[in-house]
Amino acid sequence: xxxxxxxxxxxxxxxxxxxxxxxxxxxxxxxxxxxxxxxxxxxxxxxxxxxxxxxxxxxxxxxxxxxxxxxxxxxxxxxxxxxxxxxxxxxxxxxxxxxxxxxxxxxxxxxxxxxxxxxxxxxxxxxxxxxxxxxxxxxxxxxxxxxxxxxxxxxxxxxx
Numbered sequence: 001x002x003x004x005x006x007x008x009x010x011x012x013x014x015x016x017x018x019x020x021x022x023x024x025x026x027x028x029x030x031x032x033x034x035x036x037x038x039x040x041x042x043x044x045x046x047x048x049x050x051x052x053x054x055x056x057x058x059x060x061x062x063x064x065x066x067x068x069x070x071x072x073x074x075x076x077x078x079x080x081x082x083x084x085x086x087x088x089x090x091x092x093x094x095x096x097x098x099x100x101x102x103x104x105x106x107x108x109x110x111x112x113x114x115x116x117x118x119x120x121x122x123x124x125x126x127x128x129x130x131x132x133x134x135x136x137x138x139x140x141x142x143x144x145x146x147x148x149x150x151x152x153x154x155x156x157x158x159x160x
Contacts, residue, residue: 001080004091011095015126016102019111026113037117044123045109058104065101069094085141092134099127 026032026043033040048055072094080087103110112123 001076001087004076004080004087004094007088007091008095008098011092011126011130012099012102015095015099015130018113018126019103022111022113031115033117040115040117041113042115042123044112045107046112046123047109058108061101061104065097065104068097069101072097083141083145085137085144089134089137089141092130092137094134096127096129096131096134099125099130 022041022043026041028043028045031040031042048057049061054060072090076087076090076094080090100110110125110127112125112128114125114129115121115123
């Protein structure tokens with residue numbers, strides 16, 4: 001179980017380090033090209049959620065994040081040992097949620113910096129990546145879990 005908290009902590013640390021380095025080395029709204037036409041870093045302040053939805057609604061984000069973190073910790077303790085994919089997805093979501101929560105709590109906005117040049121996509125950060133990957137893994141876990149249940153029912157019907 002400790003491993004999954006270490007993963008979440010690692011995500012938080014890398015997220016906060018990259019945000020700190022961005023703020024210290026890139027002027028607001030300026031872009032530093034990393035891989036031409038593919039990847040750049042742009043210092044952006046996001047006062048909302050993904051795609052800047054619900055801008056300025058900090059109390060909403062505080063409440064939702066505290067609830068989400070509580071639920072994740074509960075499920076990690078009660079069901080995390082049952083499935084590694086489930087626990088990994090929770091740890092990624094936990095790390096991402098806390099990473100962005102730290103920004104919202106202390107800065108009143110989230111520092112975003114990763115920009116994909118080859119598509120029209122919002123600027124994001126490490127916490128956002130962890131959240132996205134965590135949710136993707138959770139969806140895979142749920143599909144796999146439903147498939148296992150379906151197979152059990154199917155086998156049960158054929159043996160009747």
